[in-house]
Amino acid sequence: IAGITQAPTSQILAAGRRMTLRCTQDMRHNAMYWYRQDLGLGLRLIHYSNTAGTTGKGEVPDGYSVSRANTDDFPLTLASAVPSQTSVYFCASSDKSASGGNEQFFGPGTRLTVL
Amino acid sequence: GESVGLHLPTLSVQEGDNSIINCAYSNSASDYFIWYKQESGKGPQFIIDIRSNMDKRQGQRVTVLLNKTVKHLSLQIAATQPGDSAVYFCAETASSEGTALIFGKGTTLSVSS
Numbered sequence: 001i002a003g004i005t006q007a008p009t010s011q012i013l014a015a016g017r018r019m020t021l022r023c024t025q026d027m028r029h030n031a032m033y034w035y036r037q038d039l040g041l042g043l044r045l046i047h048y049s050n051t052a053g054t055t056g057k058g059e060v061p062d063g064y065s066v067s068r069a070n071t072d073d074f075p076l077t078l079a080s081a082v083p084s085q086t087s088v089y090f091c092a093s094s095d096k097s098a099s100g101g102n103e104q105f106f107g108p109g110t111r112l113t114v115l
Numbered sequence: 116g117e118s119v120g121l122h123l124p125t126l127s128v129q130e131g132d133n134s135i136i137n138c139a140y141s142n143s144a145s146d147y148f149i150w151y152k153q154e155s156g157k158g159p160q161f162i163i164d165i166r167s168n169m170d171k172r173q174g175q176r177v178t179v180l181l182n183k184t185v186k187h188l189s190l191q192i193a194a195t196q197p198g199d200s201a202v203y204f205c206a207e208t209a210s211s212e213g214t215a216l217i218f219g220k221g222t223t224l225s226v227s228s
Contacts, residue, residue, distance in 0.1 A: 023149075042204065042220040043159070057217065069219070090158050103149060104216060106158035 001024065004107035006091050012113045014079050021076040021110050023091030030073040030092045033058075033104060034066060036087040049074055064073065079115045088112070122185075127225045134192040136222045138205035141186060145207040149216065150179060150190045153202045162190070192224075200226045 007022045025032065034046040035058075045058030049068040063085060065077045074093075078085055088111050092104040128134050130149035151159035165172045165179045165188075172179050178191040188205050201225075202221040 034211075035218075040220065045215055045216040048215055101120075102147075103161050104165060105161070109156075109157050 003092055004093055004105055004108040006089075006110050008110060009047075009108070010111040010113075012115065013078075015048055015082055016080050019078045019081055021078075021089055021091075021112070023074045023076070023107060025049065025091075025093045025107075027074070027093060027095075027105065028071060029095050029105070030071070031096060032094040034064070034069065034074070034076045034095075035090045035092065036060065037090060037109075038087050044082075046076065046089075060083035081112075083114045086112060086114045087090075098112050116149065123222055124212050124220070125223045127201075127227065128195050128196060130197060130210050130226055130228050132158075132195055134168060134195045134199070134226075135192075135226060136190045136192075136203050136205075137166065138188040138190075138219055139186060139205050140188065140205075142207065143183075143186065144209040145186075147208050148179070148208045150216075151204045151206065151218075152199075153204065153221070155201075159204060162198055166219060195224075195226050197226045200224055 004025045007099040008109050013019050014075045025081045030051045035043040037043050044060050046064050052068050053069045061071045070088050090109045091107040094104045096102045149164040150162040152162050153159045161181050163174045165181050176193045180189045202220050202223050204221045206216045207217045208216045
């Protein structure tokens with residue numbers, strides 16, 4: 001593993017189903033983030049974690065949950081997917097906290113389609 | 116809320132020309148800015164950053180200029196190449212306010228040969 005990996009690469013999901021997007025980083029970064037990217041809206045922060053064991057809400061947290069059991073992993077769960085959650089999801093990490101003003105490194109993204 | 120925006124959604128240039136991509140921000144407390152490049156089907160990739168105690172920072176073929184008076188940020192790409200074609204995002208954060216990075220909506224740069 002080098003950098004940040006995300007799985008799956010893409011997924012088609014029926015509405016109402018539960019889905020977990022996986023994110024793993026091997027850089028030992030303290031902070032991790034989940035964004036969604038929609039055409040014309042740019043990148044919007046869903047949830048973040050400044051360090052293992054802590055999480056926080058971003059701009060668009062509704063319908064999503066996260067956990068940070070260890071430094072490397074930051075899964076994003078959609079408890080009951082809805083079509084408006086169709087998007088491309090990016091995981092990112094940075095060496096310091098969300099407010100520390102540091103470069104974020106991004107994963108390759110997960111393209112999710114909810115029907 | 117605070118916003119970060121780009122003046123133009125698209126920019127078309129000829130190979131070899133210099134490109135200038137602009138970004139306006141509204142939070143006067145913002146003190147850290149980043150430019151990202153995103154190629155089709157990939158995640159954003161760091162290009163260059165600048166802190167508010169600087170007006171200019173140069174990298175390889177890229178320069179970022181920061182004008183805090185008018186809250187304006189620009190990315191200059193010298194001798195633009197077809198491989199520079201991508202969407203470019205600026206992002207800001209106000210570390211004193213404890214905010215995370217806020218991204219602009221992006222400018223699509225198209226480079227023709």
